[in-house]
Amino acid sequence: MTDVKRYPFARSFTALFFLYLYLPIGVVIFFSFNENRLVSVWTGFSLKWYDSALANRALMDAVKISLTVASIATVLATSVALMAALVIVRGRDVKFRRLSETVVNLPLLLPEIVLAVAVLILFSQLGLQNGMAKLIIAHTAFCIPFAFLPIRARLQGMEPDFEEAAQDLYATPWTTFRRVTFPLIAPGVFAGAMLAFVISMDDFITSNMLNSGGSTTLPVYIFGLIKQGTTPELNAISTLIVLGSLILATTALILTFRSEKRA
Amino acid sequence: MDRKKAVEVVNVAKSFGTFQALKGVSFDIYDNEFFTMLGPSGCGKTTLLRMIAGFESPTSGTIRLHGKDILSLPPHKRRVNTVFQSYALFPHMTLEQNISFGLENLGWEKERRRARTAQMLEMVHMSQFARRRPAQLSGGQRQRIALARALAPEPEVLLLDEPLSALDLKLRQAMRDELRALQRATGITFVFVTHDQEEALDMSDRICVLGHGEIQHLGTPNEIYEDPENRFVADFIGETNFFEVDVLAVNGPQATIRTPMGQTLTTFHKGAQVGSKATLSLRPEKIGMEDQADGPAQSGELMEGRITGRNYMGGYTHYTVDVAGVELRVSRRNAVSHSASFDPGRTVRLGFRHDSARVLAR
The missing domain is CATH 3.40.50.300 (P-loop containing nucleotide triphosphate hydrolases)
Known part of the structure; x- marks a missing residue:
């Protein structure tokens, strides 16, 4: 095979591609340090928008709600996904294996607006009032398939030999799971949890539908800010979110790399 | 025990x-x-x-x-x-x-x-x-x-x-x-x-x-x-020559058969029945091979054949020998005494002890 690097214009084309991907984010980060009130007029370096963002009570509340919902939904969705994957991949004499898998993954194929309307109607029928509870239940539901996919992939890629060896060496089913299965699929479980967390943090449509006093998530709050016109505070918030994502992604990469090196 | x-x-x-x-x-x-x-x-x-x-x-x-x-x-x-x-x-x-x-x-x-x-x-x-x-x-x-x-x-x-x-x-x-x-x-x-x-x-x-x-x-x-129990075992374990033979007589553990090369011989059998066909199994290393010029073979029935193939395996050599239209595989250790190799096309004498062959039900 010809080395891809030898194609003419490969370098400039690659540069163009990454520019296209990251320039908008770069602009946001750049202007978050702008002193001027007008978003697109540079007058000098300043951290004052970070100050005002961090001092904004409503904003901080939204961050707190988003983090709470995402954390709880991640734990719940990952647990359900893990159990589903164990049964679907490892279970003996499972009927409708393919069908079960499709049913678990179906929410990925449905437009989110359909799901959002559906939960809105369901919750009002049930008379559920608690805003946080509604958010957590809805987020858990749509996060499950995202958590499921990496766990299933990891489990399918693992020979059943290790688990058989554990049982052969007198381990009960629970010990087998705790000491062999789980440690070996942990990278998949971690990846699934990360994905679920990001999907929950990022969700707008469902969260907006379920929005009520005291349950405004960060994306919904930001959207509200934009409707009042853009402020440089938005740039600062966005930059902080990018920073948070980078830290999360780096941790994930390091953990995955370590577990691969060990295996 | x-x-x-x-x-x-x-x-x-x-x-x-x-x-x-x-x-x-x-x-x-x-x-x-x-x-x-x-x-x-x-x-x-x-x-x-x-x-x-x-x-x-x-x-x-x-x-x-x-x-x-x-x-x-x-x-x-x-x-x-x-x-x-x-x-x-x-x-x-x-x-x-x-x-x-x-x-x-x-x-x-x-x-x-x-x-x-x-x-x-x-x-x-x-x-x-x-x-x-x-x-x-x-x-x-x-x-x-x-x-x-x-x-x-x-x-x-x-x-x-x-x-x-x-x-x-x-x-x-x-x-x-x-x-x-x-x-x-x-x-x-x-x-x-x-x-x-x-x-x-x-x-x-x-x-x-x-x-x-x-x-x-x-x-x-x-x-x-x-002493393989049947043809499957003789075939799966090691190498062997199989011939289809006619069972002439059965006497306790011994059976008398006629080979396609034309010999009549008596040896041990497993499940052979008089008047029916059986399989004769003869291991390649049980067959002695000598140059025609060396005089009579030492033991067993003599057969004359022509070498048609040779595979050198290091410790031993596999030969394919044509005896009256029947292909026989013969294996010889490459020991000091007969390190000389037989070239394809050469005429040789083959012999084997009758009791080293086995008659097996088909």
């Missing part, structure tokens, strides 16, 4: 859908025995081993371990351990932890576990690697750890599922000797599964040849090679 039965396989059958993997086999494995289940892939040998371990259950029949029916027990409650073909060493544990795993589950005290683990590591000459992980080992070293891990809990029976197949030739030879020595030293019953007949002949006390879901022959390596 009255020996205790370690494993009793009673009328065990297994079907996968409409495919009958095992058609009701019965045999006993004795204490302190190196027992091998040998057969081509798909003969049901691995299925049998997995049934003893508890990973699969028979469609019908029973398996007993030291007299106790074990079919209702899950794998973790059976006092047998397995050496897996893939070794299945836990990649996230050190070698020490791998070996200690079974002992922990059995509830051994920490001190006793440590002592036993150290002892096992020493037994397989791996003490200096105790803190390493499986990924840092070579194939042969992994094999040794898998053995140590399976032997550590002192199982009633050790099951080995083609454990040497992933090793290269030299190492495989060395591991055979090591396995045999380990079996003698520990006194634990080994049940070994392989498709490699040479391995089976070399290591086993007794071999069970499986084919088409049935026992084809159960006996010592010598019996299986020299």
